[in-house]
Amino acid sequence: MSPIRLSDLAFTLEAVVDEAFGQKAVWVVAETSDIKNYPDRGYCFLTLVERESAGRETLAKLDACIWRRNYHTIGAFEQATGVAFARNIQLLLLVSVSFSPVYGLRLEILKIDPSYTLGNLERERQAVLDSLVQNHPELIWVEAGQYITANQLLPRPAVMQKLALIAAPHSDGWRDFRHELAQNQFGYDFVVDEYLTQVQGQGAERAICGQLERIRTSGIAYDAVVIVRGGGSQLDFGSFDTYMMGETVAGFSIPILAGIGHERNVSITDLLCHQSVKTPTKAAAFLIEHNRQFEATCLQLHERLRIVAREAMQTARENLDRETERLRFVGHTYFRERHTDLTEKTVTIRHLDPARVLRRGYALLLRDGRILTQTATIQLNETLQVQMHDGSITVVVSQ
Incomplete structure (x- = not known):
């Protein structure tokens, strides 16, 4: 078998890839790796990989790029998801496939689906x-x-x-x-x-x-x-x-x-x-x-306590004034009644004063200065005193 030129092989691969994927875009799920981002120039190079879920063994690896015309998709993805465009992220990507005889097989990323990433994070x-x-x-x-x-x-x-x-x-x-x-x-x-x-x-x-x-x-x-x-x-x-x-x-x-x-x-x-x-x-x-809020609650309680204390003092003061007035009235009535009683007793005592009684013509019969009230205690020929209002006389009991 005669060998062929490398360029012929490359052009053949280019034709095959162009026939299979030319003018087409496909959605692929892949993990990012080896990102080289140039925001000031507006393009990004990276590697897309697929790993075995258990052992993390690499099953596939392809180079990819994002050119200036689609560079805005990175910012849109980050804004929609809050996730930085970085390595080791599982992404759903819309890509076009191309083969260059000089640069080899490469995927151009056209879109990044943010909902896939958000769904993964949420799951x-x-x-x-x-x-x-x-x-x-x-x-x-x-x-x-x-x-x-x-x-x-x-x-x-x-x-x-x-x-x-x-x-x-x-x-x-x-x-x-x-x-x-x-x-x-x-x-x-x-x-x-x-x-x-x-x-x-x-x-x-x-x-x-x-x-x-x-x-x-x-x-x-x-x-x-x-x-x-x-x-x-x-x-x-x-x-x-x-x-x-x-x-x-x-x-x-x-x-x-x-x-x-x-x-x-x-x-x-x-x-x-x-x-x-x-x-x-x-x-x-x-x-x-x-x-x-705790301080505000304390201040509210302080104000409430001040108001309650003021109201309690006001109520106590009113009760005290009422009881004082009642005590004053009761005391005044009591002393007035006692004054009336004393006046009546004074009049009675004055009427019963022996001096007043003697002045009205009565006399007192005394033995050794003690008043006699019963005749049975008096003896014949006993010497007694008779007290009258203007003096006393001595008498002898003859009968």
């Missing part, structure tokens, strides 16, 4: 949630379509002041949270112990759960644990969507406040923690507002 998250509910029914269960966890049911302290903070060291999330907390307009003081660690990337969930274990065994009575992370792509928040994080957060013995800076999707950590807010700044604002 993976739902599978994790289903496993948690099945394996830990004492920590997480579903009521009326809502996930309920042991951490959510923990009593919330009236004042959240002693805090454990989990964040990446000197990150934007860490800085925003501390600044908002320190600059609160009410002048509240917070005691924050920092448990700094990585919060994204490979092994991040183990690092975060390790810090939660440190907090649990510290013996410190924290009012709440705050987990914060600044903004980023959806893939950057993968550590908050894992089975390990869900299990740890759902059963943690201290209320967990999550301030994870992603606006688009709700992570498993958000769903299962005690309270979730969107950003580190809002996490600090939530704590400030919680304490402000």
